[in-house]
Amino acid sequence: MAGEIADIVLTNGVVYTADQANTVCEAVAIKDNRILFVGGSHAAEDYLGGESRKIDLAGRMVIPGMLDTHIHPPGLSLLELYEVQLAHCNSLGEYLDAVKNFIAQRPDIEAVYGRGWSWSVLQGDELNKGPRKEYLDAVTQDIPVILRANDGHTLWLNSKALAVNGVTTATPTPAGGIIEKDPLSGELWGTLKEGAMRLIALPQYSMKQYREAIIAFQQKMNSFGITGILCLGSLAFQTIFEVCGELEQQGRLQLRVRGAVTVQPQEDLPKQFEAIDRLRRQYHTLSLQVTAAKFFTDGVVEGGTSHLLEPYAPPAGKGADYCGSFLWDMKELRQAFYLTNAANLQIHVHSTGDASTRKVLDALEYVRQQALKGDYRNTITHLQLVDPSDIPRFRQLDVVASVQPYWHFKSAHWWNNVDYRFLGQRAETEYPLGSFFAQGITVASSSDYPATVVPNPLLAMDIGVTRNMDRGSLYGLEDITDMNDERYLLNSKERATIQQMIKSFTINGAYAMFMEKEIGSIEAGKLADLVVLDQNLLTVPAIDIDKASVDMTFFDGRLVYEKNK
Template sequence: MSELVLKNGVIYTADIFDSIVEAAAVKDGKIIYTGDDQGVKNFTGPATEVIDLNGKMVLPGLWDTHIHMPGAKLTELYHINLYDSKKPEDALKTISDYIKARPDKLIYYGGGLSPDIFSGEELLRGPKKERLDNICPDKPVIITFNDLHGCWLNSKALEINGITSQTKPHGGGVIEIDPETGLPWGILKETAMELIKFEEFSGGEILQAVKEFQKMMHGYGYTAILAIDAPAECLAALSRSGELNMRVSGSFVFYPDKPLNDQFDELKKIRSAHDCPLVKNNIIKIFVDGVVEHGTAYLHEPYLEGGKGPGQRGIFLWDAGILTQAFIQANKEGLQLHVHSIGDAATGKVLDALAAAETAVGRGDYRNTITHLQLVSQGDYRRFRELGVIANVQPYWAFKMPSVWEKIDLPKLGERAWHQQPIGSFFKSGVTVTASSDYPVTVYPNAMRAVKIAVTRDDSSPSHYQDYAVKNGRGDEKKAADIAERVSIRQILRAFTINGAYSTFNENISGSIETGKDADLVILDNNLFDIDLFSIDRVKVQKTIFRGKIVYDADSINQ
């Protein structure tokens, strides 16, 4: 007999047929039955825990396939937390209050600042150092942006890190210079951030943050992640102690200015020391460009304003030959690639390098991924499919974000802004699509919100931007960004479930609700197929189950 039975529900299996069943049974952490309510009676005994779903929905445990772990939890626990600051005055007050309450600290760190809350020249370059100097002139203050691609320093922080107007960052990094004074503005972008000595957390601090992160993710229904620069040692310790209740595919960041062989050797050491059944560190993360907000994403055509690099087209961070060499060696060694690429030109060059690697190594089942993909050239969708490259998208951003749309996207990109964050085009082209939050860039990685935005291309909670398209002659796009990129609920659910498992070679044990697979399940409080699309983001997770064990129960938390 089974240990757990779910019945009288809408169980979306994400199997090859996209089947929906009424019931499922679990024993020893595995699914042993899916089917109708009558059939599950054969697996129900006196000791079986039976959950009557009463028409509620069950999904496979969710996969977030691009996330920073523990992300904002370190900031929330130990630093100045600016993730919820919506105005400059809010951010400055939070910084000031934190510093006043901790006068004995020798240096102050913070994170989560959204640079788009500023205006004018500070929107293009970032906030000036003088704002921090007015709060704390005698001790260093270092604030990291929420996009993780820039940081804000006061004068003292610039001084102790030896940063002047003559400092030359490597690899396309940017030190913003005040055009009036010729002195550093107070903003470092991309690889220039490597000039800063950031705080090193203790093992105990990281452990606590990872536990808080896992608790948060279970609350959103996640049972597996692809973690960027994963804390491998901490995860291995949690796994040994039985406290890790999540599957983790860990990545190791490679840098363009470091010898490739040294980086491959370091990854081998990590894998040898810390890989375990729930944690596999077999992914290489590579950044090839920056972000549109800072003018560092690498584009075919120049930015209309605020662009960096030659021709104001942004920055490609790698030498093309070295990038190809890294791809060849990775795939020869059975390692996966996970490449950050925002701009259309950057993605084209990555596909070129992957094609060259395939010529050198031969076609194989590599499941390499390109992530973010804010702008994509029309001809490149076909190349994704032909090369077997996975497209990892962040649906959370696929709408006209207030302030970002009007203050950054349109001014910097012009017409291109109307066609950013494609999702539907990848599905239409037969490309395998996975979905992620890029938390903490997305502060709250609620997959239900991502599903709503993916199927509507709108986040209807804000109101001030909704008529923008009509005023600019865009007709039916009154509330949405490029409605041709909408996808179905089933498509985006597959991106968060079976496709995520496939992308990390876990599809035989996870990602769908099928007999023999691990019982990774999410119970929702409503049926996504039976409600208004604009209500999907209000659907809540009731229970999260990992390998047959309930790891999150909303009812017990709310009591």
């Protein structure tokens, strides 16, 4: 606005605005917490005054603050502070050593919790059922050990953990869950999947511990250029929102937070929606709101719990006709979806299998036929397998495709041993991406952190553009030098452009969070959430996108992260 003096002026850069025209300019001026000006560097000089801070970008890139629209705070922060970390271990022996060392350093510990073991290190029956309890029993039989898989859908326990939680061979299997047993002896195997995980008491942390973890989580997000999140419901959902509310009141919240609360099948639906409504009335500020209900309709391929149109491949050992299971009765799902939109809440659905996604789309189509008047932006997330005939339905039904590009390549330690083993040739068609963009569907990218260990959007952008490995060192491998390297390339026809990938983390994410009028693009009048990158993503070779890094992150017009500071 002419005549106004800015607090901060960024000049001589490459400003990708992510607006409808994909405008690229040179400068941005910020006043208070809003964008005052976007345009050329010469014109930006008019907004400088005696108290203004001028930042010469020297050719660096500016993009909107990035949004992770499927994430589980505090991510790994509690794990890093209080639990055993397994994500960087590469063998069963390393997992057991990590648990041994963890106990040795804490001789008074009463239970061991952790996360990060991977199906990819397992073989034979264990690749289908998970690791046996006897491995952990050999480490300790005196205290419970409860370890969550890296995907979050299976628990690995020792005998003590099963006993103290009252799980026996006679325990009824909860709906939608699996209690794995030895096929010969009938004894407990040591793993619980999906709904059966609710049989196990999870660690209890104090408000002080959650505060420490959320602050560490927020710092990590800002360091990756993330300024907004959609927080997916968990047992600690209310605590997380309470901590974020405290930070907001103290002026210390540095993320736009939207929340989606999980709705469970086989439980009283009206009571669940009453609980969501109480949270929604409690948190309703610009930066902290509950806006969605989260549903699980199937599980994960590696656990044999994704719901598929065709049976699992024979090496999965699931039987000739096994297609996984759908976690909801369709009549109840239609009712739950209707109640969600009728309550003016967004539907956010976990669906990995093609049969599951088709049924979800059918239920969403039913709700749409009820002629509810509202703007719901219903979303399906993960989308590992999608039948090509169902992709156009996303646009027809105004459904957002929520994807995790971090997984969209053939991981050397995973794809052959897990995905191809369970799916056969279908694994070559996993994780459609370019097809969604090509059909005009809103694509919002996210990490599902902590399922993704390093939730850096620049890594996801690299994979989205190349459909190939992003950074070899993250996987203990030599980096690739050719984006067409066949070893890790997953269906090059599903590649996206860098502009599409940036938008999937900015304006599309803002749309999915109902915030596109306030954030997601760099336009005058919007909130000043910005990221300065050390490289121009529009010109850097696609295979080098992962080598870019965040130099600065601005939230609400304030510099909240600066590299090396």
